[in-house]
Amino acid sequence: MSDEKKPTEEQSRRGFIKFWAGILGAIAGAFPVLAGLTMVLDPLRKTGSKGKLVRVTDLKALSNDGVPRVFPVMADRTDAWNKFPEVRIGAVFLRRTDEDIVTAFNVSCPHLGCAVDYSNSSEKPEFFCPCHNSQFELDGKVKNPDSTQSPRGMDSLEVDIQKLEQGEVWINFQNFQPNKPEKIPLG
Amino acid sequence: MKKALDWLNNRTGWRGLLKEALYENIPGGSRWRYIWGSTLTFAFFIQIVTGVILWMAYSPSSQTAWESVYFIQNEMWGGWFIRGMHHYTAQAMIILLVLHTMQVVIDGAYKAPREVNFWFGIGLMAIVMGLGLTGYLLPWDQKGFWATKVATNLVAAVPFVGPDLQKILIGGTEYGHQTLTRFFAIHAGVLPGLMIFFIAGHVYLFRRHGITPKEPLKGKDEGFWPEQILKDAVACLAVLAVILYFVIRHHGAPLSAPADPSEQFSAARPEWYYLFLFQLLKYTSAFWGAIVIPGVLMVVVCLMPFFGKWKLGHRFNLGLLSCLMIGAMLLHWLAINEDANSEHHQHALHDAHEKAERAIILAGAPAGIPSSGAVSLLQKDPKIQGARLFSKHCASCHRYDGHDGTGSGTTVKILLKEGDSIASIAEDRGMTIDEILQKNSLDQDQVKNGIQLKVNFKPSAADLKDFASREWLERLLIHDHYISPEYFGGTKFISGKMSKFLKKLDESDAEDLAKVAATLSAQAQLPYQVEIDAQDTELITKGEELLVDDFACIDCHQFVEPDDEASAPDLTGYGSTEWLTAIIADPAHGRFYGSKNDRMPSFGKDNKLTEIEIGLIVDWLRRDFYEPDEGTNSRAH
Structure with missing residues (x-):
């Protein structure tokens, strides 16, 4: 106990050194990591497509029989540094139920994004997701809520009425956040 | 918290490990001269962090490498900063390695029993050099491509297995996708892996033998933590500050034009820390300069711990190290000096800079980069290719703003023949006698027959800068200009009908002639005159x-x-794309000069230029190419 004063002085000197060694060491170590975070977080500034009005097909090409058919969606696409003119950016089901009534669904399953199939093997034709067995009516509604995991029906896409009158099928193509009860556009 | 840490300690013994790592005794206390190892470890840490982050955005293939690096450098958040840090830290590592080696040799820390650790250090140096070499190629730009090509061709100089080794290294006989995938794997996988192994060994052996204290001891013993660590941290921050200075000053790292095997790149040089080897290869064969001499020197350096055992061994080693350093610096200086004094190299640097800048502008244009890669952007760009084609095919007669289209060719060398006097040459070239003497660093009495003189280029056809613009045509329609070398002074049209016609006009016609010029110029539909052409319809009518x-x-x-x-050139669509294409293809066609054509070759008709090449020249003359809006920054190097 008689040496109480001396260690205190030494302790405070060492405390000072420890403090600054720790602080400066931490700054040096953290700097590259924190600086690097900017690049890692770069994708956050990307906003998704707010929807693109695209021509899918001629109305003539679509039989008036209510059977859904898959069509590719073509549009210009920017992928990081590349710009691709007129490439396939997705696919839609088109279904013509009357002379001038066409409905469009994004093929992407609203559950977790697998591509939904059209199945006419059962008595009643339906949309059927091959991944987690979600089932949808032909109008897009969830078919068997007890066994279907998807929280919402198929994502319908807006069909341009004016273009339809001119004999062409144009749709507002969009992707939506999966696994949400509401349709929230991606981005 | 303490309980949890105790539990973990009980299972892992981490406290002991930490204690082992931090509480190393430093005889004589902490010192600034011991910081180098830690700064190197810190630099390697920066490289690992920035390298992994760059990896997230880099795409190694010959159509995407330059493009992804362009994207990192110019489009991504903080991309230029991280790339700059990686680039300049790599260079800092070389300098720190040299300093560390010097400290080790001067303090005698290489001597027994630390021989193996010294060799580990040499191994680490080789790995760092290898990382620099492989990293240089990854952006797949002209600089990296051509410099690395030389480096990999040197591999072929290895006896017996050289050519096969080279094939294995570059993934075939030619540079391509596989070269990049291999170099990337070596750069980001093999060498860092080896480096971690070597650093572990180096630190283990260092701890096993302890620090080599500098005698006499300065004070009482201290610990690695916290005394030495404080000094190390300050040094690391200082290194970081220097790196950041360069990163910010150069806005990241350089990126030259996309690699193009068909495009000569005379500015090719290795990174500065290889310049001494580069220079050595000017004096010796590849086998001696790249294999034998560096190999022997490496072996000698590795033997230093054994020389150190002799009585004067340490002094010998200090001398050896000094000789190596001075030799490398001398070669380095020779290389730099030679380039600085070489007009050819300076021109090549200028050309490289221009293309780099243009490539970056085109990559950022709304049309973007096609999937065939950015290299095609430059190959199809009238601004770059038009100027080069003009210089090659047109500039022996025509001028562009006084030069050959690329900014050079304003001076030519001629022989002073019998009958010529410096006065007659001066008059012919539009120079004064003093100008000629000054240009050639000569005195009047040194001028005699047979001497070679640098004089101004003498054009024999019109200067085509701003061809068919209002200003260009306004000047053309003034007789004094018409007969000057700027227009038709060098052609037989100097005394033709048009010349006589213009001679008859006077100043009172100037205003009307300007209107005619505006009308003719509107025929060209020049992209840079669209607005005034649309405004001045009345004037044009x-x-x-x-x-x-x-x-x-x-x-x-x-x-x-x-x-x-009609007996003179067609004025319908004068200067338009169609008109220019047709006149370059065949100026002797009846629509243009017909039989009166004065020496201009029929480039298209005689297949001297392809349609695409003529199109590039035409678009370039009309300035019909992409330019960014003013105020857009370009960041080429």
């Missing part, structure tokens, strides 16, 4: 009346209305 009626240009020229008897 008036000019048309003057052209047809008052000046009666249509007596000789065809204008709008077909005229089979």
Whole structure:
């Protein structure tokens, strides 16, 4: 106990050194990591497509029989540094139920994004997701809520009425956040 | 918390490990001279962090490497900063390695029993050099491509297995996708892996033998933590500050034009820390300069711990190290000096910079980068290719703003022949005698027959900068300009009908002639005159009346209305893309100069230039190419 004063002085000197060694060491170590975070977080500034009005097909090409058919969606696409003119950016089901009534669904399953199939093997034709067995009516509604995991029906896409009158099928193509009860556009 | 840490300690013994790592005794206390190892470890840490982050955005293939690096450098958040840090830390590592080696040798820390650790250090140096070499290629730009090509060709100089080794390294006989995938794997996988292994060994052996204290001891013993660590941390921050200075000053790292095997790149040089080897290869064969001499020197350096055992061994080693350093610096200086004094190299640097800048502008244009890669952007760019084609095919007669289109070719060398005097040459070249003497660093009495003189280029056809613009045509329609070398002074048209016609006009016609010039210029539909052409419809209509009626240009020229008897060049669509393409293809066609054509070759008709090449020249002359809006920054190096 008689040496109480001396260690205190030494302790405070060492405390000072420890403090600054720790602080400066931490700054040096953290700097590259924190600086690097900017690049890692770069994708956050990307906003998704707010929807693109695209021509899918001629109305003539679509039989008036209510059977859904898959069509590719073509549009210009920017992928990081590349710009691709007129490439396939997705696919839609088109279904013509009357002379001038066409409905469009994004093929992407609203559950977790697998591509939904059209199945006419059962008595009643339906949309059927091959991944987690979600089932949808032909109008897009969830078919068997007890066994279907998807929280919402198929994502319908807006069909341009004016273009339809001119004999062409144009749709507002969009992707939506999966696994949400509401349709929230991606981005 | 303490409980949890105790639990973990009980299972892992981490406290012991930490204690082992931090509480190393430093005889004589902490010192600034011991910081180098830690700064190197810190630099390696920066490289690992920035390298992994760059990895997230880099794409190694010959159509995407440059493009992804462009994207990192110019488009991504903080991309230029991280890339700059990686680039300049790599260079800092070389300097720190040299300093560390010097400290080790000077303090005698290489001597027994630390021989193996010294060799580990040499191994680490080789790995760092390898990382620098492989990293240089990854952006797949002209600089990296051509410099690395030399480096990999040196591999072929290895006896017996050289050519096979080279094939294995570059993934075939030619540079391509596989070269990049291999170099990337070596750069980001093999070498860092080896480096971690070597650092572990180096630190283990260092701890096993302890620090080599500098005698006499400065004070009482201290610990690695916290005393030495404080000094190390300050040093690391200082290193970081220097790196950041360069990163910010150069806005990241350089990126030259996309690699193009068909495009000469005379500015090719390795990274500065390889310049001494580069220079050595100018004096010796590849086998000696790249294999034998560096190999022998490495072996000698590795033997230093054994030399150290002799009585004067340590001094010998200090001398050896000094000789190596001075030799490398001398070679380095020779290389830099040679380049600085080489007009050819300076021109190549200028050319490289221009193309790099242009490539970056085109990559950022709204049309973006096609999937064929950015290299095609430059190959199809009128601004770059038009100028080069002009310089090659047109500039022996024509000028572009006084030069050959690329900014050079303003001076030519001629022989002073019998009968010539410096005065006659001066007059011929539009120079004064003093100008000639000054240009050639000569005195009047040194000028004699047979001497070679640098003089101004003498054009024999028109200067085509701003061809068919209003200003260009306004000047053309003034007789004094018409007969000057700037227009037709070097051609037989100097005394033709047009010349005589213009001679008759006077200043009172100037205003009307300007209107005619505006009318003719509107025919060209120049992209940079679109706005004023649209505004001045009245002026242009008036000019048309003057052209047809008052000046009666249509007596000789065809204008709008077909005229089979026209004897001078067609003014319909004058200077337009179609018109220019046609006249370059065949100036001797009846629509243009016909039989009066003065020496201009029929480039298209005689297949001297392809349609695409003529198109590039035409677009370049008309400035019909992409330019960013003013105020857009370009960041080429």
